[in-house]
Amino acid sequence: MYNYTILDDKELTGLLQNGDELAFTEIYNRYWTKLFAVAANKISDLDEAEEIVQDIFVSLWKRRNELDTINTLGPYLAVSVKYRVIKVLAKRGHQQKYSDYTQHIASLTDDTTQQWLDFEELRGRLATFVADLPEKCRLVYRLSRESGFSQKQIATELGISEKTVEAHLGKALKTLRTRLSSFLL
Known part of the structure; x- marks a missing residue:
């Protein structure tokens, strides 16, 4: 049995590769707050920042067999968070552009509909006046x-x-x- 709190990142990574859940828990406890601070610093939505960090840890667990090239876990996880933050911010930018575009189209559609209604009313009045x-x-x-x-x-x-x-x-x-x-x- 190991005392996980005194193990370094390389030892924890080795245990994690073998599916050791306690090693994963130690990594999670050791880095969660730091990673959350990095994410929250870049993204104002704390729930979204928390979701980013949770996704990083889920990904870490799923890819635990591929971790043999990682010597220091802290920088690896920090870079992972930064890339996820960039991805989320890019997605927000695309969503904002799409939202702006759909609002523009909706305003054109709304205007067209109003013009059509006005035209129909005018045509009805003209028919009445002709009669x-x-x-x-x-x-x-x-x-x-x-x-x-x-x-x-x-x-x-x-x-x-x-x-x-x-x-x-x-x-x-x-x-x-x-x-x-x-x-x-």
Whole structure:
């Protein structure tokens, strides 16, 4: 039976390679606080710093058979923590960029949706205003704007002069502009 507290890192590493759980416990007790201090110094979230240190020890236990090249455990574990901290900070940076990107896309989507709703409301108002036009005016407007007829075609279709078509279309557009401008303000 060993007195684990007096063993050096090389001896503890040798015992750890053989699966000695008490050697692992001694390493854990010897280095946990130091490693936590290193992690907590770089990462403001203490829970995350603790998780980093715990992951280092889990990894140490899983890779215990590969430790024959390690002479001093302290520097090895400290470097491991630093690399994990760098990895976590890089991940945070990527997450922040992704979050910023998704917020930007969401704002564009939200804006597009709002524009579509505004357009639909405007189109509904326009339809109501067109329906309120006098009959001939409304008919001339629809043939011109909705069916794409020229003034000459409208005149032929309705059996009226082109000047009359022009007058009805001018009256319709003026009325609609006036009513829509009050709506858009």
